[in-house]
Amino acid sequence: MFDFLKRKNQAAPEATNSQEKPSGFFSRLKQGLSKTRAKLTRGMANLFLGKKELDANLIEQIEMQLLTADVGVETTEQLIRSLTQKLARKELHDGEAAFQCLREEMKNILQPCEVPLIIPDETKPYVILVVGINGSGKTTTIGKLANYFKQDKKTVMLAAGDTFRAAAIEQLQIWGERNQIPVIAQQPGADTAAVIYDALEAAKARGIQLLIADTAGRLHTQSNLMAELQKVKRVMAKLDPTTPHETLIVLDATLGQNALNQVKQFHQAIGVTGIVLTKLDGTAKGGIIFAIAKAMQLPIRFIGIGEGIDDLRPFEAGEFVDALFEE
Numbered sequence: 172m173f174d175f176l177k178r179k180n181q182a183a184p185e186a187t188n189s190q191e192k193p194s195g196f197f198s199r200l201k202q203g204l205s206k207t208r209a210k211l212t213r214g215m216a217n218l219f220l221g222k223k224e225l226d227a228n229l230i231e232q233i234e235m236q237l238l239t240a241d242v243g244v245e246t247t248e249q250l251i252r253s254l255t256q257k258l259a260r261k262e263l264h265d266g267e268a269a270f271q272c273l274r275e276e277m278k279n280i281l282q283p284c285e286v287p288l289i290i291p292d293e294t295k296p297y298v299i300l301v302v303g304i305n306g307s308g309k310t311t312t313i314g315k316l317a318n319y320f321k322q323d324k325k326t327v328m329l330a331a332g333d334t335f336r337a338a339a340i341e342q343l344q345i346w347g348e349r350n351q352i353p354v355i356a357q358q359p360g361a362d363t364a365a366v367i368y369d370a371l372e373a374a375k376a377r378g379i380q381l382l383i384a385d386t387a388g389r390l391h392t393q394s395n396l397m398a399e400l401q402k403v404k405r406v407m408a409k410l411d412p413t414t415p416h417e418t419l420i421v422l423d424a425t426l427g428q429n430a431l432n433q434v435k436q437f438h439q440a441i442g443v444t445g446i447v448l449t450k451l452d453g454t455a456k457g458g459i460i461f462a463i464a465k466a467m468q469l470p471i472r473f474i475g476i477g478e479g480i481d482d483l484r485p486f487e488a489g490e491f492v493d494a495l496f497e498e
């Protein structure tokens with residue numbers, strides 16, 4: 172089991188450096204979003220482009236297209252309302268103009284969520300508590316984040332707060348080795364709050380700039396999980412009342428509407444300050460980002476577009492919408 176994990180994690184950097192993969196992040200993002208683009212934007216382009224008459228029937232078809240692409244009812248309503256108003260005011264003269272208008276409006280929905288995660292030099296250690304359900308990509312994202320901030324010349328330490336399974340601890344340790352950074356861990360079954368408390372003490376003692384704490388995504392019940400995360404925050408705050416500085420939820424985009432439900436639940440229980448949306452590569456449900464942006468109004472800090480160490484980037488609204496619209 173562990174060998175499998177090791178093999179898998181070690182294989183990733185090769186894949187990332189491979190010549191076959193498009194080099195720039197934008198082209199990889201475009202490639203990753205191809206299924207979402209096929210579902211969300213291509214159909215609209217087919218409906219709009221070349222059209223001289225913009226009638227109610229066409230708008231209805233656009234509305235259906237948005238709804239079936241996981242954009243969500245509220246976001247769809249907002250987009251359609253704006254489109255209808257502009258049509259009534261005769262501001263849009265053809266399909267091309269309407270299509271571009273929609274593109275701008277979609278960018279406007281995401282723009283407020285483009286708030287990068289800045290680690291201030293004077294906060295030592297800055298603590299990121301990473302939460303989310305099992306399999307959403309927490310541990311992988313932590314490995315990628317460690318790499319990202321290390322490249323930014325930060326000293327980074329990890330805390331193996333998912334003590335539910337031995338494999339979870341091992342998986343984080345492998346990411347620690349790959350990034351050549353310390354990982355504070357205890358035995359499987361250890362108290363998560365205690366592990367993270369120890370890590371915080373160690374990070375303070377060693378003058379580490381960034382501590383990233385992993386957590387379990389599944390306990391015996393959902394309410395147990397939320398209670399445990401509340402306890403983690405309480406215990407951490409005893410040592411340093413300003414921690415955690417960031418409570419980062421990792422959401423699996425392939426879950427569509429369920430990803431939105433998850434962030435609502437976690438936010439209500441523990442207060443989320445940032446979002447990472449993973450697995451945007453290869454899903455047709457990437458439209459969920461618009462529903463999440465509108466419903467939560469929380470910073471989307473990073474997006475994940477693959478399993479490799481470089482497949483994570485700060486979220487940029489313009490880049491994202493461009494990747495969705497450009498064939």
Ligand SMILES: Nc1nc2c(ncn2[C@@H]2O[C@H](COP(=O)(O)OP(=O)(O)O)[C@@H](O)[C@H]2O)c(=O)[nH]1
Pocket residue numbers: 303304305306307308309310311312388421449450451452453475476477478482
């Ligand atoms: N395709 C793809 N897979 C990802 C991404 N992020 C994580 N994964 C994979 O999702 C699976 C679960 O990830 P893991 O980090 O163990 O999730 P955790 O249970 O939340 O810690 C692993 O196989 C990861 O390699 C991503 O952005 N894209």
Ligand SMILES: [Mg+2]
Pocket residue numbers: 309310311333339385
């Ligand atoms: Mg994990």
